[in-house]
Amino acid sequence: MTNNHSVWTIERMRGLGVTTDVVTAGSILGIGRTTAYQLARTGAFPVPVLRAGNKYLVAVAHLLDAIGAEK
Template sequence: MARTVRWTRERLIALGVRTDLVTAGAALGIGRTTAHALARRGEFPVPVLRLGNKYVVPTAPLFALLNVDVEPRKEEPSVA
């Protein structure tokens, strides 16, 4: 049985500057088979790079699509 990953802001940012197609698909709620089919047709929701026999997804467009702010969060001033 497959385990569902909860994609928090922190988990997404931890991906770094690029990720694999299956991980990007999972973050978008797209399964492995569909992600590969969309990439082959050039229809994946964000840009995909083909490097040899692998797909690589830059995370910046993924973050933009998911509306993930990658800037460090500022601490709210405490009220004393």
Template sequence: MDRGLGFTEMFELPVAVDLRTAARALGVHPTTAYRLIRRGQFPCPVLRLGGRYRVPTAELMRVLGIEERPLYDVDPDEDDEGPDGPHTLF
């Protein structure tokens, strides 16, 4: 079985993922994920598009307890003030 997804990998996912990726993030085998869907017990909403399942990444992250927050590319070793003055987030 594949290892689970890391925290950084979660933030690199597209808007929706296939069922195998969702199962990997949840730490379950894909066969178990399909079984849970058939029973209506998968822990987050699943979309069926044609013959394929897609899981919205935002819902997957919510189930995993990962909040969506904007990420800023700020070097933690950089001084609080750059050439344009102090860094602000808004």
């Protein structure tokens, strides 16, 4: 989980690994926790989301693409 006041650098995003949870992905994109879950549930999250059991996962590569960073 992340602190809403965290600064997300490209290096820090890459340090997350291959995937991250939807709350962290939302934080990177400036989306709050509740809204991130709502968007994930309805298929409206700004990047593709994978549902694994009761978790929502987001590929870090998709987040890097969304902010225009080189992978």
